[in-house]
Structure formats: C-alpha cells, structure tokens
Amino acid sequence: MGSDICTNYEVCRLVVAEDYEIEQDKKVAYIKNYCTAGISKWTACKRYITKSELNFCPDFVRPDTALSPGEIVDKFDEDKSLQ
Numbered sequence: 093m094g095s096d097i098c099t100n101y102e103v104c105r106l107v108v109a110e111d112y113e114i115e116q117d118k119k120v121a122y123i124k125n126y127c128t129a130g131i132s133k134w135t136a137c138k139r140y141i142t143k144s145e146l147n148f149c150p151d152f153v154r155p156d157t158a159l160s161p162g163e164i165v166d167k168f169d170e171d172k173s174l175q
C-alpha cells in the first residue's frame with residue numbers, strides 16, 4: 093500500500109542523505125516507526141510537518157522533535173551553524 097510509506101521518503105535527507113548526521117540504529121528506528129509505519133505515523137513526523145508548512149526541513153529536526161515549525165525556523169535563523 094502506497095500510503096504505508098511517507099510521500100517524502102525518496103527525498104527526505106534523514107532517509108537518503110549520506111551526510112545526514114544520525115546514528116544508524118536511530119535512523120533504522122525512525123524509518124520503522126515513522127517513514128514506513130503508515131499514514132497516521134508519517135503525517136505525525138515533525139520533519140514531514142515542517143516540510144509541509146515551511147517547504148524545507150533543517151537537518152536538526154527529527155521525527156519526534158518537540159519544537160513547533162515556528163520554533164524550528166527561529167532556531168534555524170538564530171544558529172548559523174545549522175545553515
């Protein structure tokens with residue numbers, strides 16, 4: 093079923109970027125628990141929500157990041173090391 097897998101799966105840096113900084117076991121867990129876990133899960137992913145609202149998603153945002161998209165953009169703007 094197509095909706096099992098996130099519509100961002102093939103472009104999401106967490107999934108596809110070799111330079112995305114994350115431990116391999118965490119990446120595997122996120123993919124299992126969010127990216128491929130069905131539409132109710134991947135639409136709850138903060139990376140999915142952030143990309144939907146802002147049209148981009150900084151690398152520091154994880155599926156279970158507690159910040160709102162507004163707080164994420166503030167953090168991104170304030171910390172030049174993230175850009």
Ligand code: SF4
Pocket residue numbers: 098099100101102104105106107122123126127128133134137138139140155
């Ligand atoms: S991390 Fe989130 S936005 Fe990226 S593919 Fe997985 S569910 Fe989709």
